[in-house]
Amino acid sequence: MILRRLAAGVPLLLVVTFALFVLVDLAPGDPARLIAGQEATEERVEAVRDELKLDEPVTSRYVSWLASAGRGELGDSLVARAPVSELLVSHAAVTISLVAVTLAVAVVLGFLGGVAAAVRRGSLVDRAVTTMSAVALAVPAFWLGMILVIFFSVNRRWFPAIDYIGLGEDPLEWLRHLVLPSLALAALPAAEFALQVRESLTSALSSDYVATARAKGLPERQVVLKHALRNAVVPVLTVLGYRLAQLIGGAVTVESVFVLPGLGSLAVSSVFGRDMPMLLGIVAATTVVVLVINLVVDLVSAWINPRLR
Amino acid sequence: MKRQPSDLDPDLRPGDPGPAPRGSRSARRRRAWLAVALAGGLFAAACGSDGDSGSDPAGSSGSSSTEAPEVGADEVDADATVRAAFSAPTRTLDPHTSDFPSDPLYNSPVFDRLTRMAPDGNSVEPMLATEWTFVDDGKALELKLRDDVTFHDGEAMDAAAVKASIERAKTLPGSTAAPKLASITAVEVVDDHTVRLVLDGSGGAELPVTLTGNAGVVMSPAAVASGRPLDQDPGDAGSGPYRVVDFKPNEQVVYERVDPYWDDSEIRAKRLEISFIADAAARINGVRAGQLDIAFIAGPQVANAVGMVDRGEIQGLLVTARVANTIMLNTTRAPLDDVDIRRAVNFALDRAAISEGLYEGTCEPMLQPYEEGNWAHVEAIDELYPSDVEEARRLVEASGVADPGFELEVGAAGASQPLAEAAKEMLEQVGISVTVKPVPAIEVFPRFAAGESQAVVLGIVPGGDPNTIVADFIVGGLKLARGDDPGTRRVAELARAGVDPTLSQDERAEVYDELLTIVSEEAWYAPVCRAQYLFAHSDALVGADSGMYGAWTGVPDFSNLGIRA
Numbered sequence: 001m002i003l004r005r006l007a008a009g010v011p012l013l014l015v016v017t018f019a020l021f022v023l024v025d026l027a028p029g030d031p032a033r034l035i036a037g038q039e040a041t042e043e044r045v046e047a048v049r050d051e052l053k054l055d056e057p058v059t060s061r062y063v064s065w066l067a068s069a070g071r072g073e074l075g076d077s078l079v080a081r082a083p084v085s086e087l088l089v090s091h092a093a094v095t096i097s098l099v100a101v102t103l104a105v106a107v108v109l110g111f112l113g114g115v116a117a118a119v120r121r122g123s124l125v126d127r128a129v130t131t132m133s134a135v136a137l138a139v140p141a142f143w144l145g146m147i148l149v150i151f152f153s154v155n156r157r158w159f160p161a162i163d164y165i166g167l168g169e170d171p172l173e174w175l176r177h178l179v180l181p182s183l184a185l186a187a188l189p190a191a192e193f194a195l196q197v198r199e200s201l202t203s204a205l206s207s208d209y210v211a212t213a214r215a216k217g218l219p220e221r222q223v224v225l226k227h228a229l230r231n232a233v234v235p236v237l238t239v240l241g242y243r244l245a246q247l248i249g250g251a252v253t254v255e256s257v258f259v260l261p262g263l264g265s266l267a268v269s270s271v272f273g274r275d276m277p278m279l280l281g282i283v284a285a286t287t288v289v290v291l292v293i294n295l296v297v298d299l300v301s302a303w304i305n306p307r308l309r
Numbered sequence: 310m311k312r313q314p315s316d317l318d319p320d321l322r323p324g325d326p327g328p329a330p331r332g333s334r335s336a337r338r339r340r341a342w343l344a345v346a347l348a349g350g351l352f353a354a355a356c357g358s359d360g361d362s363g364s365d366p367a368g369s370s371g372s373s374s375t376e377a378p379e380v381g382a383d384e385v386d387a388d389a390t391v392r393a394a395f396s397a398p399t400r401t402l403d404p405h406t407s408d409f410p411s412d413p414l415y416n417s418p419v420f421d422r423l424t425r426m427a428p429d430g431n432s433v434e435p436m437l438a439t440e441w442t443f444v445d446d447g448k449a450l451e452l453k454l455r456d457d458v459t460f461h462d463g464e465a466m467d468a469a470a471v472k473a474s475i476e477r478a479k480t481l482p483g484s485t486a487a488p489k490l491a492s493i494t495a496v497e498v499v500d501d502h503t504v505r506l507v508l509d510g511s512g513g514a515e516l517p518v519t520l521t522g523n524a525g526v527v528m529s530p531a532a533v534a535s536g537r538p539l540d541q542d543p544g545d546a547g548s549g550p551y552r553v554v555d556f557k558p559n560e561q562v563v564y565e566r567v568d569p570y571w572d573d574s575e576i577r578a579k580r581l582e583i584s585f586i587a588d589a590a591a592r593i594n595g596v597r598a599g600q601l602d603i604a605f606i607a608g609p610q611v612a613n614a615v616g617m618v619d620r621g622e623i624q625g626l627l628v629t630a631r632v633a634n635t636i637m638l639n640t641t642r643a644p645l646d647d648v649d650i651r652r653a654v655n656f657a658l659d660r661a662a663i664s665e666g667l668y669e670g671t672c673e674p675m676l677q678p679y680e681e682g683n684w685a686h687v688e689a690i691d692e693l694y695p696s697d698v699e700e701a702r703r704l705v706e707a708s709g710v711a712d713p714g715f716e717l718e719v720g721a722a723g724a725s726q727p728l729a730e731a732a733k734e735m736l737e738q739v740g741i742s743v744t745v746k747p748v749p750a751i752e753v754f755p756r757f758a759a760g761e762s763q764a765v766v767l768g769i770v771p772g773g774d775p776n777t778i779v780a781d782f783i784v785g786g787l788k789l790a791r792g793d794d795p796g797t798r799r800v801a802e803l804a805r806a807g808v809d810p811t812l813s814q815d816e817r818a819e820v821y822d823e824l825l826t827i828v829s830e831e832a833w834y835a836p837v838c839r840a841q842y843l844f845a846h847s848d849a850l851v852g853a854d855s856g857m858y859g860a861w862t863g864v865p866d867f868s869n870l871g872i873r874a
Contacts, residue, residue: 029749037400037408039485044408047483079400080558081541146590153598161598162591259584259591261560269398269559269587 002295009291016287017280018062024276025058031274035078052078052276065280074284075277079269084281087266092285094164094262098185098255099247101178105186107240110193114236117194118201119224129194136191142253145184149257152180162259181258185250189243196239200232207231234301241297245290385851389872390580394592394604398559398585401540404523405477405484410770410864413522417859417866418564418581419547422525423452423471424517426773430631430861431683433517433773437466437527437548441517447508447810450516454502458571460529461552462545468504472496473533475506478524486524492516492808512808514817518774550577550868560585576852576871583867596623596845603846603853603870607863608724612669614843626844626853627671630863633678633769634728636717636835637782640792642763645715649708650741651832655694656701657739663731664838672838677825678771678778680839684814685775685821690829701739714742715763720750725766728837732766758787768840770862775821779804783824789833796831800824849873 024031032049033040040048048054053061068075074084117129153161159180165173204210205228213223252264259265263282270278397411404416423438438452458466475496478486493516495507506516519525532539532546539546543553550572551564564581584601586592589610595601597617606614611627618625638645638654645651660674676694679685705713719729726747733743748756757765767787771778783789784804790797803824807817828834842863846853851871858866 029752030755033755034749034751037485039408039410039412040483041485041488044483044485081400082558149594149598154594157599160600161594162586162600163595256588257591259586259588259595273559 002299005295005298006291009288012291013284013287014066017066017284020279020283021058021062021065021276024274024279027274029274031276034274065277069280069284074281077270077275077278079273079275079278084277087278088263088281088285091261091263091266093166094260095248095251095255095264097164097167097174098178098181098251098260098262099244101175101182102185102189102247103240103244105182106189106193106243109186109190110236111197113190113194114197115201115224115229117198118205119220121198121202126198129198133191133194136187139187140253141184141188141250142257144187145181145254145257148180148184164258164260164262177258177260181254181260184257185247185254188250189240189247192239192243193236196236197232200235201228204228204232230304234304237297237301237304241293244293244297248286248289384874385576385871386578386874388579389874390582391578391850391867391870391872392600392602393581393583393867393870394586394595394601395583396585396587396589396592396605396607399562400558402543402553402556402562403539404526405481405486406540407485407523413859414864414867415562415583416523416526416543417549418551418868419543419549419553420526420528421458421466421548422522423520423527424525425521425858426518426861428856428858428860429682430773433521436521436525437471438520443513443810444505447513448510449497449508450506450513450810451499452504452506454504455571456502458548460532460545460548461567462529462531464529464531466527466548467501468498469501470530471504471527472498473530474527475524477528477533478526486522486526489519489522489524508810512776512805512810514808514810514812515774515776515780516810518772518777521773550575551581575869577869578871581867581870593617593623593845596847599847601847602850602872603844603867605863605865606843606845607840609668609727611671611841611843614845615669615671618843618845623845624848624850624853625846626855626857626860628842628844628860628863629673629680630840630842631678631680631683631771631861632840632863633675633771634672634725634837634840635678635767635769636732636837637757637765637767637787637789638833638835639757639760639763640789640831640833641760642715644708644710644713645763646792647708647710647713648831649704650710650713651835652694653701653704653708653713653739653741654736655832655835656697656704657735657741658694658732658835658837659696659735660837661696662735663728667727667731668838668841671841671843673841675836675839677829677836678769679775679825684818685825687822687825687829690826693829694832694835698739705740712742713740714744716744716746717764717766718746718748718753718756718762719766720753721747723750725768729766732837754787760788760791775817775825776804776808779807779821779824783828783833789828796827800827803827 032045032052032054035052036045036048076082077084077087080087113129113133117126120126149161152158160177163177165177167174205224210223210228213227248263251262252267255262255264256268263286266278267282270282395411395414397409399409399412399415401407401412402416402419404412404420407413407416421437423436424433424441425436427434437455437458439455441450441452443449444451452471454466454468454471460466464470475490475493478484479490479493492508492511492513493506494509497505497507499505527548528546532544541556541558545552550567550570552567553562554565555561555563561582561584566577566579570577586595589606589608592601592604593606593610593614596604614623614625615627617623636654638651640646640651664670664672664674677687677690717729717733719725729745733745736743753765753767756762769778769782780786784801790800803820807820807824812820840863844853844857844860844865849872851873852869858869
């Protein structure tokens with residue numbers, strides 16, 4: 001089943017990369033000049049055009065890229081002048097860090113809020129959770145990021161406003177540098193999780209098996225955490241998988257606000273620089289990641305709830 | 310309105326020996342003070358602004374340019390790191406193949422040049438060359454070199470190194486310095502510390518200024534002989550105050566101080582980090598949060614940052630740069646082939662309103678490329694096109710052009726787009742319909758040069774010598790002079806005359822006076838306003854004052870910054 005699902009992703013990968021090729025080709029402007037630079041001589045511009053075979057049809061350039069990619073050669077970035085695969089790895093580490101911390105923050109906040117709201121439905125806690133979730137759903141991540149920077153970096157200097165430190169260099173600084181960006185990025189998924197958990201758990205708590213558990217005299221904590229939450233978590237996992245894929249996209253704006261050298265920043269600079277090899281590498285890599293995430297979510301959902309197998 | 314302090318030496322001629330080796334930053338600051346005195350009440354008024362944040366942001370925020378206290382070498386932390394951020398990245402550290410105007414920011418800390426522009430951009434200072442003279446009736450430029458400079462690899466900087474470097478600049482595939490050195494036919498070593506650049510007779514008066522840029526970079530002969538690429542790792546090829554220890558193209562360059570350095574009068578940090586941060590708000594936040602020591606701010610964010618300086622949240626050096634936001638008009642495409650329409654465009658623009666409305670006063674209205682105080686400034690041009698809607702309407706009617714409309718191309722999503730929209734509104738009030746057409750920013754220049762566009766908005770850098778604007782925008786490059794009329798022919802003659810090395814600076818000024826007057830009277834362009842940039846910086850930073858080299862172009866040299874101990 002896993003192999004079948006992975007194989008089904010191949011056509012999608014082809015469609016996405018070809019669409020990118022066509023879109024970049026249709027964009028106005030001369031890519032040779034853009035790549036050669038503003039001060040480049042006409043001879044240099046023509047040399048770049050020849051080197052990149054920009055005079056050839058888009059289909060033949062795509063087939064040529066596909067053949068190289070099939071051999072595992074993604075080429076060199078035209079802007080950074082380094083192998084695409086190396087740049088992907090170094091920048092992906094930043095984005096993975098950001099997404100991982102964001103997800104952890106979102107899951108913790110979402111579950112705590114959702115459970116608290118569900119077990120005290122109609123209370124002040126419930127109303128606070130639902131109101132804050134509604135606000136969080138409406139606030140763009142980049143705007144929240146800027147507000148966080150003003151309060152916690154500029155006014156208080158508790159957390160850095162920009163920059164990134166690798167996990168290997170200094171784990172504590174790594175985390176400090178990710179606190180604000182991950183909070184900004186986590187607001188939306190945390191709100192979604194909270195509302196989803198609240199709904200699922202409320203439904204589970206009013207079900208017959210929960211009534212039976214309570215009738216058996218089990219403590220309320222055990223009823224909620226062991227019986228109700230286990231069934232309530234399945235729809236949340238689906239949202240989590242979907243949200244994880246979106247987080248990779250959402251990281252673009254947050255990475256810009258906090259100047260994090262992740263895949264989002266790399267994608268933006270590659271678009272402006274018409275860095276086709278780099279863009280194709282990023283798109284192919286993120287497509288594969290999203291396919292794998294979806295597969296993993298399906299597998300985990302089936303493991304938790306045997307009825308889905 | 311504050312101006313850059315001018316320390317122009319009006320008697321300096323291109324053929325004269327250059328001034329004595331420059332003094333310390335203190336000496337330059339004293340010269341700046343002298344210039345401030347000469348500038349009179351204009352500058353004094355700016356500096357005297359106290360707490361009046363709304364009336365004159367330039368003056369109130371420019372305090373660091375002249376009011377910065379003197380800092381002795383012992384007051385600067387010798388082990389500090391200066392963290393700087395700029396708005397454009399670099400892809401190459403090889404000055405000879407630099408492909409963006411901002412590249413000197415990144416390679417200046419590593420590579421010294423033969424000459425350099427004075428901090429105000431009005432005169433040429435010695436750097437590796439101590440003096441220069443045109444000899445043989447202007448057929449050669451002879452340069453005397455310093456005798457106390459070594460490259461980072463230990464090789465001596467001498468005439469042979471200059472010869473090797475210039476020959477590399479002229480022949481390296483992809484060299485962007487080669488066209489600037491086209492008038493040099495040979496480089497002769499006279500003695501160890503004297504080199505002669507033999508010229509082809511087509512000009513060369515501009516060479517002392519040309520040699521302040523990538524064309525004047527001198528590299529270690531060993532590095533040149535090795536033929537190894539320097540774009541990703543310049544290694545020990547330079548003789549500058551820093552060497553590169555880490556380069557991430559498009560992201561960051563990290564430098565480490567080189568000791569000893571021949572110019573020990575300058576402030577230097579132990580480490581210098583220059584990062585590319587695209588978002589201006591993030592750069593400002595970096596300074597405010599204490600993560601950056603200095604950040605370059607341009608465009609609409611300048612007014613915002615000036616407000617922060619006024620409120621004391623950050624320090625800032627506000628610079629009126631010689632970067633001219635200009636509408637270029639194609640004189641061979643109807644209706645702009647009619648001089649009345651072109652003049653109407655100039656009269657219709659309310660430059661002061663654009664400056665206030667779009668830039669909150671941080672873009673100085675202008676009618677010509679060189680500011681007052683520069684030797685190529687022409688006083689009469691400043692009176693040529695006052696904002697006059699009635700006169701513009703009269704000219705449009707007098708032209709008899711039935712449909713005086715044109716397309717105005719502008720870099721998509723760039724800082725010039727609001728300016729194009731404002732110009733459109735103003736021109737439509739006088740009966741000239743304008744369609745603003747966004748195109749990729751890098752295409753704006755070549756499309757106009759190829760005659761494919763009717764009009765474009767460009768931010769042009771007229772440079773340190775008027776030949777720059779002539780070569781890059783008027784006769785060559787953008788090719789504003791493209792008609793077949795007496796004015797165009799005269800401009801071509803004057804362009805050739807202006808680079809005659811036997812002329813004194815005063816004589817050259819006369820030539821460019823006539824040339825720039827023709828361009829303005831024929832209205833080949835419509836200058837709008839001169840950009841102001843802000844260098845936002847921390848309290849602890851030392852050196853971000855009027856002595857910061859290159860600030861007048863908006864592409865500074867961050868080599869001489871330090872952190873207060």
